[in-house]
Amino acid sequence: MNIVVLAGGLSSERDVSFKSGTMVAKALRNRGHNALVLDVFMGYSDAECDVTDIFEKSEENSVVVNDIPTEAPDIDAIIASRADKSPSFFGPNVIKICQMADIVFMALHGGDGESGKVQAAFDLYGIKYTGNDYLSSAIAMDKQMTKEVIKNAGVPVPEGVSLKKENRAGFKFDKFPCIVKPNCGGSSIGVTIVNDPADFDAALDAAFEWEDEVVVEAFISGREFSDGVIEYKALPIIEIAPKQGFYDYKNKYAAGSAVETCPAEISEKATKEMQKYAEIAFKALGLTTYARMDFLMDENENIYCLEANTLPGMTPTSLLPQEAGVTGMNFEDLCEHLIEVSLKKYA
Template identity: 60%
Template sequence: MNIVVLAGGLSTERDVSFVTGKNVSDALRRKNHNVILLDVFMGYGDEPEDLTGIFDRCEEASASVTGISAETPDLEAVKKSRKDQSSCFFGPNVIELCRMADMVFMALHGENGEDGRIQAAFDLYGIKYTGTGYLSSALAMDKELSKRMFLTNHIPTPAGISMSKDNCLSDFSKTGLKLPCVVKPCCGGSSIGVSIVRTEEDYQKALDDAFRWEEKIIIEDYIKGREFSVGVIDFQALPVIEIAPLEGFYDYKNKYAAGSAVETCPAELPSHITKAMQGYAEQVARVLNLETYARMDFLLDEQENIYCLEANTLPGMTSVSLLPQEALAVGMDFESLCERIIQISMKKYE
């Protein structure tokens, strides 16, 4: 197959997306596919050009990848570096290349990639892509909306509130919550802008940090406990994986720096807890209609209460990512996982 692996973009998770894209591209090439790794924002070339035969020179046409920086990317610098300085999000020749492909493997994370906007555009262009559709992407990306759907469907989730920058409660006592609490952007990923607030003095700093990234934020109860994740492929749960950061919580650094967390799969849990957590993961997938694959994040407190935090519709596929580890626990290596995602995605277009 001729495949475009779409990565990059203008998300705070731009670097992570490139590493996901590189891993997926390499895996699919080992499966004998013709694969172009494409930066959705930078595109290919500087202006429209003849793309005849481009999949015969796919490695030459692919974007180069350096790795994940310890700091979030400077998106303003990325914007300024694009030669055509167009206001269009899609870079030169991106739509044309995606239309030429048999399938676009979505390796994007965060804004635009996971919020359904690109999926909606591709639906209008008749472009085939991996993963779930635009509506379920948008619902999962917006933590306020997804938490409402969790509660409506009896999926346990931490209690909390949302607030906008224009209607911010700077006085913590007016939130109706208790300390400690968690402050985070409503639609962000990779734990960017997330703070655990233990004192009222820390609250304002946490607000400033979260509002730096978005206009709407979530404040919710802090749940002290163990961290887990459950991948779901075609509405079937994979084994539970436990994440135990060596320091702090599972933030941006601990997610992508090798050796920063101990990950155990299958997680060492009583069977009834494992089954319950997997059941909630499958229920989230059904409630949000998460086609193809997704990954749900959970906390387990000291009283063995389970809390679902969020759903990730395009989970990471880096060397330290969780979903590939879960798939491997049931005998599915990385190449087979990528191939399986394409096969399931193709069903949408039959």
């Protein structure tokens, strides 16, 4: 197959996306596919060009990345660096190349990549892609909306509220410690644990740097878990235990920063309950292909679902590949399987 592995973009997770895309492309090439890593924003070349044989030399035409930096990218500088200065999210030749592909493997994370916007555009252009449709992606991207939807379906969530930037003046939150985080962001960028009310405004500042709506919710002291779901079936649960602090951007992507245990060493009762909640949340959000649900569990085994990730990371330290590995599915198998699952949307 000729496959575009779409990565990059303009989210805070741009660099993470490139790492995912590089790993996926390598796996697909090992399976005999022509896999081209393409930056959705920068595109291919600065102008119209002949891309007829681009897949024949997919590896040399792909974006090449190094390791994930420990700091989030400077999005303004990236926008300024695009040669054609177009306001379009899609870079030069991106749509044309994606239309030539048998399928686009969505390695985008955060921002426009997971919000359903790219998926909706691809539907209009007749482009096949991996992952969920535009509507379920849009709902799951919104943390507060996700909480409301899955809570109505019987999945427990932390108590909290959303706050828009224009309503910030006079806003008070009286439950400390608490968590402040961007409503649609990922990779724990802009997230702050607030123990002292005096630090609350600074936490809002940090979150509002990334977007105009944030979520403020009660802090739950406990263990962190994640559970992937593929076609409504939960995978083995993984526990994430950062060696220092919480599971922030650095701990997510720096090798050795966290201890990840799969299957998680928890009771059978907690295992079944968490997997059940993952499957309920998946269905309630309208997801059909694959996703990953994040959880916290306190010392009394009370479980809380935090959010859904509709395009889970596919880096060497990512969680979904580790969970799939426990079932006997190696990384190459997983990449192939996610394509097969996604193509069922078009059957």
